[in-house]
Amino acid sequence: RDEVGLVRAIAVKARSSAQRKQLWKDIQTRQPNLSPVVSQLLLDMPIRWSSTYVMLDRAEKKRAYVDTFVYELGLRETNLTKRARIDQLKLREDEWARIALFTSLLAHADKAQQSFSSDKGASLHLALPALEALHKAWSTRSENPKYEQFQEALQQGVAKIHEYYNRSSECDAYIIAMLLDPSQKDSHIKRFWGKVTHAEALKEAERIEEHIKLYGEHGVPSSLKKRSGKVYGLLRELSSDDESGDDEPEESEVDPQLPWLREFHLYLNSRTSVPDNMSIIQWWGVSIISCELYYY
Numbered sequence: 001r002d003e004v005g006l007v008r009a010i011a012v013k014a015r016s017s018a019q020r021k022q023l024w025k026d027i028q029t030r031q032p033n034l035s036p037v038v039s040q041l042l043l044d045m046p047i048r049w050s051s052t053y054v055m056l057d058r059a060e061k062k063r064a065y066v067d068t069f070v071y072e073l074g075l076r077e078t079n080l081t082k083r084a085r086i087d088q089l090k091l092r093e094d095e096w097a098r099i100a101l102f103t104s105l106l107a108h109a110d111k112a113q114q115s116f117s118s119d120k121g122a123s124l125h126l127a128l129p130a131l132e133a134l135h136k137a138w139s140t141r142s143e144n145p146k147y148e149q150f151q152e153a154l155q156q157g158v159a160k161i162h163e164y165y166n167r168s169s170e171c172d173a174y175i176i177a178m179l180l181d182p183s184q185k186d187s188h189i190k191r192f193w194g195k196v197t198h199a200e201a202l203k204e205a206e207r208i209e210e211h212i213k214l215y216g217e218h219g220v221p222s223s224l225k226k227r228s229g230k231v232y233g234l235l236r237e238l239s240s241d242d243e244s245g246d247d248e249p250e251e252s253e254v255d256p257q258l259p260w261l262r263e264f265h266l267y268l269n270s271r272t273s274v275p276d277n278m279s280i281i282q283w284w285g286v287s288i289i290s291c292e293l294y295y296y
Contacts, residue, residue, distance in 0.1 A: 003095045004052065004102070007059045010066060010089055011041040013073065020073070027068050041066075049113055053106035060103050063096060098149070105150060108137040109157075121279030125177040128168060129188055135161045172208055175201050182272040182283055202268075206261060 014024045021040070028038045042058045044051035059066055070090045077083040091099070112134040116126035135158060141147045142154035168174045179186055179201075190198045274283045 001095065003091065003099050004056065006089055006091055006095070007056055007066075007099065008044065010070060011043045011055060011059065013086075013089075014041045014069060015043065023072060023076075024065070024069055027065050027072065028062075031064070031068075049117075050106070050110040053103065053110045056099055056103045056106065060096070060099055067091070101147065102150065105138070105141065105147070105154070108134055122177070122181075122281055124173065125181040125184065125280070128165070128174050128178065131161055131165050131168075132192065135165065172204060176205060176208070179205055179268070180284070181274075181280055182287075183274050185268050185272075206264065 014020055024040065025038055039058070039062075041062065042051075042055045044055040067090060070086065074083050074086040077086055112130040115130045115133075116123045138154045138161070139158045142151050142158060147154065175189070178184060178188060186198065186202065189201050193201065274280060278286075
């Protein structure tokens with residue numbers, strides 16, 4: 001039988017009327033030791049991520065209540081034909097076992113989705129690690145006899161993850177976002193991608209032509225060039241010392257691109273962290289101001 005469809009049908013009935021909602025609530029309050037929190041069954045929908053997972057997870061955690069609800073709902077039905085249909089909704093032990101296995105597989109997808117979904121800050125830097133974790137979780141379980149009945153679905157899921165992962169190679173933003181995460185930098189790449197790929201990733205980051213727009217044609221950050229205005233005048237004044245004077249700095253004999261590379265690797269090799277109440281974007285905002293103070 002279709003266990004997911006059975007759980008969905010039970011959830012629909014538990015939410016279909018005020019009387020049934022009250023019955024579901026009463027069943028939970030009669031046996032609070034099984035689950036102290038009284039909560040409604042959830043219903044999945046095609047347009048909401050992980051909705052099937054949360055529906056099955058809630059039902060599986062409320063399993064004892066679900067069985068009691070189906071039984072008592074059948075007792076209240078006077079029409080024998082309808083009662084028989086309700087009784088057929090009761091899940092067997094082996095069906096509950098398959099629901100538990102399936103829910104555990106969906107939990108990996110939900111964890112991956114939640115890890116790089118955020119409405120409070122940047123999350124692109126977590127996209128590739130999340131896909132890698134999900135790929136590993138499903139690929140290893142597809143070879144496990146315990147999940148044999150889900151093998152075909154797992155293999156198709158792994159193939160789809162592989163497809164999207166390969167598409168990420170067409171865009172440098174994913175790797176750059178990882179490198180620009182102060183708490184991670186290149187640690188994930190170094191640990192899981194190997195030395196060769198790690199070196200290639202850093203070379204690619206150095207090669208990106210976008211740095212010309214950010215750092216100017218001669219490797220000097222455009223944001224660090226002299227600017228006019230009261231704010232930048234104050235920044236220069238606050239950061240200047242007694243010996244600096246008004247003299248123009250001497251022209252550097254170093255390759256004009258080396259300062260950028262030096263600062264880039266200094267950032268990668270330094271120990272930095274992002275406070276819990278600060279987003280990555282906020283951290284970089286503070287760091288850029290500090291950098292401007294240093295250069296001024």
